[in-house]
Every structure is written in C-alpha cells, then in structure tokens.
Amino acid sequence: MEQFRVIEIKESIFKDNDEQAHLLRERLRNEKTFLLNLMSSPGSGKTTTVLQTIKALKDEMKIGVVEADIDSDVDAKSVANTGTKVIQLHTGGMCHLNADMAKQGLNALGTEELDFVILENIGNLICPAGFDTGASKNAMILSVPEGDDKPLKYPAMFSVVDVLLISKIDVLEHFDFDANAVISIAKKLNPNIEIFQISSKTGEGIEEWINWIRIEEKKWNNK
C-alpha cells in the first residue's frame, strides 16, 4: 500500500474563489497536469469509478488522487492499495471544496510529476456545484438507484459539469429509471454535456469514459 497523509483542511480566507480557481488552473496548465473534479451524491460510486479509472490508465499516465470527505479515510485507503499517490482531505463539517481547499490537497500531493489528478469532491449534489475548484474539467455521477428525477431537482449540478456518468446501469432492471428521460433533461440544461452509461461491475461503458479522459488529458497537456 502507498502511504498517504490525512490533512485537516482550513476554510479558505480568499473572498474571490473564481480568481483563486483561475490561478490554480493556469498553474496546472503550466505544470501539464490535467485535474478532473468528480462530484455526486453520497454512494453514487465515485470511489469505485476512481479505482476503475486508475486501473485502466495507470500504465499510460502518472496519476494522483485527492480524496475529500467530512471524516474517515476509507477512500484514500482503497486508492493507496492500488499503489497510487493519494491525499485524504478532511473538511470537518464543510459540504464542498473550493479552489483554495483543492490547492491545499494538490500541494500536499505534489503535482509536478503527475499527468492526471482526480479530485474526489464531497458527496453532495448541491453545494459543490457552486464552487469552481480550478479543475480542468468537471464530471458528475448519477447512479440508477437515485432515480431519474434528479436533473429536475438538482439542476445546478447538471448545468456546470462537462460529463455526466450514469452509473450502476447493471441494476437497471431492478429500479424504475428512465435513462432517456435523464439524458433529455440533462441536455436541455446543458447542451454540451457528454454522457456515458457505465457499470463498474460489468465494465459496460468504461472504455468510452476512459477514452474521453485520454483525449482531454492530451488536449490539456498539449501532447
């Protein structure tokens, strides 16, 4: 297991989060590090998706992970078990990450050598949508068991992301979930959104998702 640190992060003192996010994004562009901010409700499968993504890409690029949680370090342990560099952030009670908190995690991780960093945001479909973390791209996961009405109820999250992953599609037959309805509302909210239907259990759709990362990482890092 890769060793990892746990960092109790402090709330940012910067008033202008957008400016902090802009500066962090510029730094990451200069360092040639593609930062993906991954958001979802608790239990949608963020960590499982992170582990699948590492497995698929670890021989192609140098990967790091920043895990953020209110408490516990179970996610960082799972990532460290793959031999990947990882930092666990504890936010105390805070319900989202902002650019300064992301920077605290990235500085602890050390990004200079890394091609690709995944920032696993706090499990929350509301607050993280309001804060630019400085990421190169933003993705969200909606799992089938959560229901197909989520784009109606949480429109901000669906509006700000570049990618929507519809996860746990292997259990589709056990739930009332109309994937076409989700896709239609999400595209109305966000016409440029990319949507992949995935199952970490069966592997369905994972290759399309991995290809999207490959392409975006190359674009970002000018390869």
Next chain:
Amino acid sequence: MEQFRVIEIKESIFKDNDEQAHLLRERLRNEKTFLLNLMSSPGSGKTTTVLQTIKALKDEMKIGVVEADIDSDVDAKSVANTGTKVIQLHTGGMCHLNADMAKQGLNALGTEELDFVILENIGNLICPAGFDTGASKNAMILSVPEGDDKPLKYPAMFSVVDVLLISKIDVLEHFDFDANAVISIAKKLNPNIEIFQISSKTGEGIEEWINWIRIEEKKWNNK
C-alpha cells in the same frame, strides 16, 4: 389531486436558529402537531417513504406534508395525488432547511387541524444535520445502494437523528452492503438510535416504522 402551493422561501434573518427551533417546537406541542423531519441523500427514497407512511396512517390521523427542494415540484405532486395537504418549498440554491424555513412551510400548510406533519428536507447528508428545524423527532434514510460506509463518512447526520431507516433492502443481494456494520457504527455514534430495515417494494419493515410513528405521535400529542 389536492391543490398545492409552491413557495420560494427566503433565507432566515434570525441569527439564533436554536431559539427559533425551540419556539416552533413549543408552538407545535401546544397545537398538538407531531412534526417529523426526514433527511437523506438525494434518491434514498424519502418521497416513497412519505407516500407509504401516508397510506398506512391516513385513516388514523390528519396528515400534512412540507416538501423542500432546490427546484421542481414532482414530490409535492406525488403527495397531492394521495389527497394529502402539501406545500412545496423551493430553497433556490440553499442546501438545508432551518427552523424559520420550516415555519414558513408550516404556516403556508396550516397546522392547527393536523396531527402529524412530515417535513421532507433537502436531499443532502451533510448540511441538514447542522440545523434544528423545530421538529418533534428527526429521521434519516440510508438506502442499500449508497453503501455501508456512510456512517463513517457522514457521522454528524447519524448522530443527530432519532431513527435510521435502512431502505431498499429488497435489492440487498445485488449490492455489497453489510447492514450489521451500519447498525454497529450507527449505534456507536448514537446509542439511542432506533433502526428499521425497510422495503417500500415488498413492504418489509414498514409496519415497525409505522408503529414507531403511532407511539411517538401519541406521546407528543398527549393521547
């Protein structure tokens, strides 16, 4: 369908939420209205549980519902279809309800005639744990697909509630979910927590949950 109003609530101007919550709780005790605050992640089955609870109790007590969402009124429509009095609150971007917001909903609903009101809080496992709504009792739902590590990651929510409903247990065989692990950690965080395992699909455990409401409503309303 019962008609219902949609109210765009304003952020509370009161600094002392605990005092507002205390005053609301006293008012509800005098009016003999038992208020249950129901919390969970998005998509854990709050509205489905509300509908099951209405079905089981509507011939025994006068019930009302306050639905809170960032946006949309799909939940209020579902409740109104049962002929139950309901108000839909829209919080804009706000990630939780406080006592003053709960009061805005209850005032719009009109509570004098009601024995039992369910306040369906915003879908969020973090922020609502920090705000007393003035409810008589607090309950949360954790659904099987969310995973058994949630009490470790979101300890505050498990610590503040009177009841934990473990929902969607009909799909247990399709997920890695150790209910005993959840129960053990939840009881360590909160020794007095009541736990019911339920399935809205098969009806399993619903009667135990309904009985708990029967007993608590009687105690609250001095019957």
